[in-house]
Amino acid sequence: MAQNRRDFLKTLATIGVSTGAISAVTPQVAKAGPTNILSDNRMGVLVDATVCIGCRKCEWACQGAHDKVQQDFIEYENNDVFKKARRPDTNNLTVVNKYDSELLGSETIKLQCMHCDHPACVSACIVGALSKEENGSVIWDTDKCIGCRYCMVACPFQVPALEYYKALDPKIVKCDFCFERTKEGNLPACVEICPVEALTYGKREDLLIEAKKRIKNHSEKYFNYIYGEHEVGGTAWLYLSDKELAGEVFPKLGNDPAPGVSESIQHGLFAYFVPPVALYALLGGIMWLSKDKDKSEEKL
Amino acid sequence: MKIMIKFLLLVSLWSVGIFAQINNLRTHAPMKLDCKKCHLCDTPTKAEPCLVMCPRNKIEPVRHSVEEAPVDIVINEVDSEKDLYTPVNFSHKLHAKMSLMSGGCAICHHYNPPGKIVKCSTCHEKNRERENLSIPDLKAAYHRQCMACHTSWEEKSECRSCHELNDNIKISNTILPKLEKSHAKIKIPDKIVYQTDSDKGELVTYFHRDHTKLFDLKCMDCHKQENCENCHNQKPDFSKPQPDDLHDKCSDCHDTEGKCYVCHSNVEKKPFNHPTKTGFNLSNFHSNISCITCHKTKNRFTGLKKECKNCHKDNEGYFNHSITGIMLDETHKDLDCEDCHVKNNYMKRPTCSDCHEEDISFPKNIPGEKVRKNHD
Ligand code: SF4
Ligand code: SF4
Numbered sequence: 001m002a003q004n005r006r007d008f009l010k011t012l013a014t015i016g017v018s019t020g021a022i023s024a025v026t027p028q029v030a031k032a033g034p035t036n037i038l039s040d041n042r043m044g045v046l047v048d049a050t051v052c053i054g055c056r057k058c059e060w061a062c063q064g065a066h067d068k069v070q071q072d073f074i075e076y077e078n079n080d081v082f083k084k085a086r087r088p089d090t091n092n093l094t095v096v097n098k099y100d101s102e103l104l105g106s107e108t109i110k111l112q113c114m115h116c117d118h119p120a121c122v123s124a125c126i127v128g129a130l131s132k133e134e135n136g137s138v139i140w141d142t143d144k145c146i147g148c149r150y151c152m153v154a155c156p157f158q159v160p161a162l163e164y165y166k167a168l169d170p171k172i173v174k175c176d177f178c179f180e181r182t183k184e185g186n187l188p189a190c191v192e193i194c195p196v197e198a199l200t201y202g203k204r205e206d207l208l209i210e211a212k213k214r215i216k217n218h219s220e221k222y223f224n225y226i227y228g229e230h231e232v233g234g235t236a237w238l239y240l241s242d243k244e245l246a247g248e249v250f251p252k253l254g255n256d257p258a259p260g261v262s263e264s265i266q267h268g269l270f271a272y273f274v275p276p277v278a279l280y281a282l283l284g285g286i287m288w289l290s291k292d293k294d295k296s297e298e299k300l
Numbered sequence: 301m302k303i304m305i306k307f308l309l310l311v312s313l314w315s316v317g318i319f320a321q322i323n324n325l326r327t328h329a330p331m332k333l334d335c336k337k338c339h340l341c342d343t344p345t346k347a348e349p350c351l352v353m354c355p356r357n358k359i360e361p362v363r364h365s366v367e368e369a370p371v372d373i374v375i376n377e378v379d380s381e382k383d384l385y386t387p388v389n390f391s392h393k394l395h396a397k398m399s400l401m402s403g404g405c406a407i408c409h410h411y412n413p414p415g416k417i418v419k420c421s422t423c424h425e426k427n428r429e430r431e432n433l434s435i436p437d438l439k440a441a442y443h444r445q446c447m448a449c450h451t452s453w454e455e456k457s458e459c460r461s462c463h464e465l466n467d468n469i470k471i472s473n474t475i476l477p478k479l480e481k482s483h484a485k486i487k488i489p490d491k492i493v494y495q496t497d498s499d500k501g502e503l504v505t506y507f508h509r510d511h512t513k514l515f516d517l518k519c520m521d522c523h524k525q526e527n528c529e530n531c532h533n534q535k536p537d538f539s540k541p542q543p544d545d546l547h548d549k550c551s552d553c554h555d556t557e558g559k560c561y562v563c564h565s566n567v568e569k570k571p572f573n574h575p576t577k578t579g580f581n582l583s584n585f586h587s588n589i590s591c592i593t594c595h596k597t598k599n600r601f602t603g604l605k606k607e608c609k610n611c612h613k614d615n616e617g618y619f620n621h622s623i624t625g626i627m628l629d630e631t632h633k634d635l636d637c638e639d640c641h642v643k644n645n646y647m648k649r650p651t652c653s654d655c656h657e658e659d660i661s662f663p664k665n666i667p668g669e670k671v672r673k674n675h676d
């Protein structure tokens with residue numbers, strides 16, 4: 001905890017420093033924000049909804065890989081959950097929902113963080129807790145996260161979830177693209193378990209080629225669109241389906257990174273509106289410290 | 301001279317070329333394949349065969365009979381599942397037989413170049429992280445293949461219809477129903493009335509329950525070549541079954557060539573009734589036994605003699621009286637039935653007074669000893 005606060009103070013200090021620098025009117029300096037790498041070799045997952053059988057093994061495996069509460073293994077075979085659409089939450093970083101499909105009768109689709117190429121969440125985070133990594137994952141540093149929920153508001157897919165059940169020090173939680181597993185050369189847990197390989201892991205650019213090939217070879221089966229290729233500037237997770245997903249499964253989004261993306265908001269703020277930032281930071285800091293006080297009071 | 305040498309050289313080159321081609325033809329020709337089925341380009345060479353990737357449903361399928369197919373195959377190749385499930389016991393021959401009714405071996409063995417049948421793992425890599433993402437990996441290939449037919453018939457993904465859970469998967473507070481490999485219970489109809497176009501009688505009344513319960517037929521006796529799709533078909537075929545198909549099912553036991561009237565009629569038939577048909581009333585002692593207990597020739601129930609002795613004979617050729625609960629002693633064994641059972645009426649008490657004094661009567665006195673009733 002002490003560590004956290006120190007980190008935060010450090011961030012404050014950084015802001016202070018950049019404030020100083022910015023007064024020298026060099027907007028670029030402010031870009032020394034969070035890690036936000038857009039590597040040519042970034043990885044992705046191609047989700048083929050026409051293949052998914054809705055077995056929800058991906059949910060089970062994801063929970064296992066992230067020390068979440070798992071239900072009985074066979075409970076996942078119970079399709080009653082499909083009666084209403086779910087959203088990823090703190091215990092289910094990924095959920096599988098069932099939708100109607102004219103061609104296939106019904107279609108099951110797995111949802112999780114899309115790992116945007118230009119992640120709104122990363123830009124929105126005022127403490128730089130979120131980052132877009134070299135391999136495409138958008139991850140966060142729990143120690144830095146102050147639970148301010150800016151990322152939740154910023155995310156066009158409403159992915160990050162807050163640990164509301166924690167009265168003290170709630171953090172945001174979302175799919176981390178199995179960062180720890182992939183670092184060690186393993187596949188993301190969901191990709192590894194999927195019995196029908198509805199999830200294909202690979203370099204994003206290879207996946208796009210593969211997706212286009214599938215659409216071309218099986219035009220009778222696929223809706224001619226790869227969701228995620230262009231949405232909000234592109235996402236690491238790409239979706240193939242027999243129908244249009246925008247509007248029902250996903251929101252209809254433009255091809256520009258989300259609303260002017262926060263990148264410009266944030267960095268613009270850094271660059272030109274220093275006082276508000278400083279104010280936010282100050283307020284945030286007060287929040288932070290008082291919250292900690294609460295905690296120590298509770299301990300008493 | 302130079303020209304001569306050139307010519308010879310050319311001829312020899314040409315013949316080598318021809319020979320090579322003939323050699324190729326030796327393996328390809330009998331297949332009667334269109335080159336384009338396997339080769340993308342017009343002039344494939346050994347170095348550049350430009351082969352089509354996994355030509356689904358395009359190449360001649362397995363070329364041996366189902367009888368030669370392996371019976372059961374244990375599928376234990378998918379490493380990532382070993383922690384969760386025990387190996388899958390795949391009833392290969394059974395599936396092969398079923399496949400004959402809907403597309404043959406090629407529905408699964410969709411890629412078979414000339415020669416030996418290739419294993420799934422020849423094309424489908426075991427490794428999920430791999431170069432060629434266009435071909436599903438082995439685990440996906442198996443599942444996609446099986447799931448194409450084994451779609452869930454209930455609101456459940458029936459993983460366990462093929463997989464048993466591994467012991468290390470702990471299930472809390474749940475009693476796992478035993479894995480049912482057999483078919484869900486099928487409701488057997490009492491009777492089916494077929495509407496036909498036959499001029500020998502439009503209606504055929506089929507007493508299904510009598511056939512299975514009374515005449516002791518097994519399902520497989522009639523349902524010989526059933527295909528899952530006959531019942532589980534997403535797009536059912538409502539065209540009328542042909543008379544030949546229907547007759548086939550009955551002709552093992554019934555004469556479908558000559559005796560049309562046995563089944564065909566213009567009115568719904570009454571169920572088989574033993575006393576009216578044969579004159580032998582079963583209601584007394586034989587009401588609850590299936591036909592085959594007495595009529596030993598299965599499927600062709602021929603008439604039997606009415607005497608009890610015909611079926612109930614003991615080793616010495618006498619009527620086996622023990623089945624009634626009384627084993628006759630030596631003196632009574634030699635008597636005719638009628639000596640005690642007046643007018644062969646076995647429902648009435650036997651009379652003893654024809655031979656014995658008045659004080660001897662049944663059941664006070666027994667003409668032998670009591671034994672357990674035995675119906676054989
Ligand atoms: S989907 Fe939302 S949480 Fe995930 S990377 Fe994009 S903006 Fe961030
Ligand atoms: S990539 Fe990892 S964290 Fe994300 S849904 Fe899959 S298993 Fe869960």
Ligand code: SF4
Nearest residue numbers: 052053055056058194
């Ligand atoms: S494991 Fe694969 S098939 Fe099963 S629900 Fe998840 S994505 Fe679909």
